[in-house]
Amino acid sequence: MHKSGGFDRTKKIISGLIDIGIYHYAIYLSFWLRYDGMIPFFNYYAYEEARIYIMLAFTLFNILFGMYILYNKSRIDFVYLTVLVQFIMTLAIMVFTFYGRWFTFPRSVLGISFIISTILLLIWRFIVFKIYEKVDGTKKVMVVGSVEACKKAIYNFGNAKNKRHTITIAVTDNFYENVKNNMNQVDIVYLSENLKDKIKIYDLMIREDKKIFLQTSFENMVMVNPNIMNIEDESLIEVSNFRISPENDLIKRLIDFVVALLMIIVTSPIMIVTAVLVKATSKGPVFYKQIRITKNQKEFGILKFRTMGATAEKDSGPVLATSNDTRVTPIGKHLRSLRIDELPQLFNVLLGDMSLVGPRPERPFFVDQFKELNPYYYLRHNVRAGITGYAQVYGKYATDFNSKLNFDLLYIKKYSLVLDIKIMVQTIKILFDKVSSKGVEDEEMDIKLKPIPDTITILE
Structure with a gap:
């Protein structure tokens, strides 16, 4: 009889606890290097006071970024995930020490610890991954x-x-x-x-x-x-x-409103610079408004920074965008790769037409086609459309509409606030991922x- 085992939850917990120990040691070592082995008490005391919050945040970010889910990882994943989490932790420690008034925590130690912790954690995680490959x-x-x-x-x-x-x-x-x-x-x-x-x-x-x-x-x-x-x-x-239960939908809507408002304020400088670049590099309006479908089959005008020529669909009519779309402007390619073109959708979230997380909204022309091809397509419109979603995080750019629909339906079935947070965090990660350059048609033909x-x- 086949015996189950391998890299189970207990081993992952042990690996996570060692992660915490390594991170603590990296910060201590950074203090030691910064002060040549003579660590001032009042400086290190600030770290000791903030340590519990730092380690909780460290654990939370690693879990949300899927650091301990190993079956779908490669070594390069550990590199950019570790660097990304350690960068976020550096910012988080600045926030903790500011609000906790632990002002004696040296900023120079943060810079040193970013480098040391990244190196030590990568060495350890490569060892864990090697063991995982050997065990499983x-x-x-x-x-x-x-x-x-x-x-x-x-x-x-x-x-x-x-x-x-x-x-x-x-x-x-x-x-x-x-x-x-x-x-x-x-x-x-x-x-x-x-x-x-x-x-x-x-x-x-x-x-x-x-x-x-x-x-x-x-x-x-x-x-x-x-x-x-x-x-x-x-x-x-x-x-x-x-469907998402009414009480969960209400909580989701309140979080959407507050987070969208804050993000509009924080990203306003980026949006202003982007608007100037779009206007200066190609003819046409800065923003692109297009009719899409959201919850309960409702139509709304989605806002995006224009990334294609102003007459992109003049002759062809509605056409699905592909990963190597020749209609995209030079600046539009960069806006798309960094998802900056979608920042104006925060205003759609504020108005209640969209959510931060949900199925990506599609145009009525394609919705009608997809409904004929798949009788269950209507189910994705039981929730608000989203800026990012389960399909965007876990699927490929070239994934066909049936596969994306499966992701969307699984999202609705598995919905929780924690899942929304995971998807938003994972959205940051996919900005660093290379996506397939093939279109849907090319892949299906292969x-x-x-x-x-x-x-x-x-x-x-």
Whole structure:
């Protein structure tokens, strides 16, 4: 029988506690270097008074940035995440020491500790990641489904930046028999479609203590976050709807209003400079207003800094933007890569047409098309559209509308204030990520045309 184990939660907690110890040591070492081993009491006392808040913030930021979720990480991820978190911590310590009136905490120590803590934490995290790879290793996956579904799974797994999971077997027919006869050769079975034999395969995998991956079909997503009810001697599963509860929606709206107002004030210098650059580098208005769809199918005018030529869709009509869109102006490419073009949407949030986090709003022209192609597309309009969202953080730029819809529906099903905070924090992280340069059409064509690699055993 397969034994579960690997890099479990206990090991992650131990790793996190060692992180805290290393960060504390880095700050102490910074004091020691700054004062040549003779640390003044009143300077170090300021750190001791603020230490509990510093370490809590350090732990919180590392969790929110997903530092301890290892399966989807590469070594370069640890580099830029560690640098980013340590930079944010430097700013956070300045805030703590100001509001706590611990003014004797030297700013020079902050600069030294930023460098030392980043280096020490990176060394430790590389060691942890190496142990993780050795303990958990690469998991062999058997993908089960039609040829098209298997090809898509193989493409996605093969393009993942972390080769944590490798597809070694593709089952395209006689599903139960092939899974049963070959399950000892793999660690995970991925059902890429809803199959008639799925219950038999579930039972087989559970008996053998094997992991099962399921695709995010509507049937599977309906069962996310169910409520369990007990009526007399019977237990029932109440399926939760694709909606955010009224009380959570009210709290979300209040937070949106306050945060959007503060962000408008903080980013106003950036918006003024951007407005000048847009006006000076291309003909046309500074702002671009376009009709989009938000909660309850309501239309509204979304505000963005213009990043395309003023006549971009004059001849073509409505066209979905792609990652290498030739209509984008030179300055527009930079505004898009840094998401600065979306800052005016803070005014949409203030007015209540949008939220900080939610499904990205689409134009009525494309909404009508997507509804015809997917009968569940309307469900994403049960919540306000967002500046950033689950699909933008965890998907790719070139992801097709069905995959983005799955992300959006999972967001609604899993909604919590903590999830919103995580997505906002992760949005900062993706500014440093390289996105695929392929458009949606190019990617789909690659999947259809490419045969299943010879390294993967095909069972029919």
